Amino acid sequence: MSKSEEVILQGEDLRLEYGRNVVAEHLDLSVRRAEITAIIGPNGSGKSTLLKALARLLPPAAGRLTFMGNDLWQLPEKQVAQKIAFMPQSAALPADLTVTEVVKMGRLPHRSFWSSFQAEDEAVCKEVLDRTGLADLAQRPMCSLSGGERQRARLALALAQQPQVLLLDEPTTYLDIRHQLELMDIVQHLHQQLGLTVLMVLHDLNQAARYSQRLVAMKRGRIIADGAVQEVFNSRLLRDLYGVENEIKTVEVRGRMENIFFPAAVCGEI
Template identity: 70%
Template sequence: MAERETLLLANKLRLEYGGKVVADGLDLAIHRAEITAIIGPNGSGKSTLLKALARLLRPGAGSIKLRGKDLWSLSEKEVAQKIAFMPQSASIPPDLTVAEVLRMGRLPYRSFWRSWQAGDDVICQKVLQLTGLTAFAQRSMGALSGGERQRARLALALAQEPQILLLDEPTTYLDIRHQLELMAIVSSLHEKMGLTVVMVLHDLNQAVRYSQRLVAMKAGRILADGEVAEVFSCELVRRLYGVENEIKTVEVHGQRQQVFFPSAVMGV
């Protein structure tokens, strides 16, 4: 197997939040054109790690390199042209239209001497098509449903033309239809464009179905890291969540996939 290209490399990270050490000694390599899901219980450091990879949180120790360069030696614009971060929730003025929101995603490519160009319009139109929002371009954010707003936030991230897309619990608060829509878009972007995706997910079945690699965290440590088929197991779920469970392989639309069934809290 050919060696995979490493885009992001974290080495011996110590992450602090609110004066408290949340994670320590983290090593993680993010490879090109791979979908990685970070799983684990609340408070395990998943979202904090994602923010560090997005250059939103400076590590207390250790380093993060983007294509071999220290992440914090690069400017915000340089990072934004390579990495897009979609938070769990984002405060976007409700009176902005979807088209106006997408224009914000082109800011990393703007400067004093470079104004809005025709190429920016082309990219925004492409992103609208990819996210199924073309018909919503002139609709205000406040007029959208929860699922539509989440797709607009995804479109904003994609307008940056990132090589790496970081998603923090992207399906939280969405109903099952909009969850499936959003994850299908992410999967399609990966397949058609080779987009590298790292996402924090609480839904284990989504993590297994839509990613090739799992990173399992607990108490600020990485307990397991590898291909889904190799690391996802009943024992791993017990260690992470303290929950008795079963994992079965089922066939959906001609494809075999693992499905997780929780049964009881251990010791109760």
């Protein structure tokens, strides 16, 4: 197995519950190193719940989660935080903190309780601010930022952990088109430059197809398809997944041929 095919994070026969309600079950997912994967599916299909389980925020009711072959729930919490970063759909951060202060919070897993901020931490934060295009906003308070800038600050916070795996839960929700593209381009560049492994939940199917190498389709708490984008992103599967008649057209975008999803009409239950 080549390094690019190495399984870094894995769930086996997972059953996920909230209280006594089963949200998803019989889930098998292998996250491979240096791959961008998008989880797609209708509301209530268990996408975000699966992501939280992989982030070790929700213990599975059954099944096994492993990171690099080790039981995820047996690893020290600090070690997990150094390896896996989770960016929720929205996160309330203190409005009076500056962008730099927020990003510095991402260094906590790499420090002991009593240790002071080191030169290495400063260097990591500076690099993260540069990569996310926030260097000029470093001293601005969070309350003064636009929605897109705040989302980039949340991404910078996650990146400051220097994770091997980045988990993103609907990162472009509530953003306008420009800020959606900015954020997704940053994620793609991080993957290309750092070999970062990315697993994200996306509602925008065209973004999922454009920015991912692999798609995982979920419906009613089950994974119904898992494969390369060209295998999963097809009209028949998306009709069955969402209950929507659709067409997929190939168009040229800035010299690159892309498949675009066009919904047409509701065609049944999901």
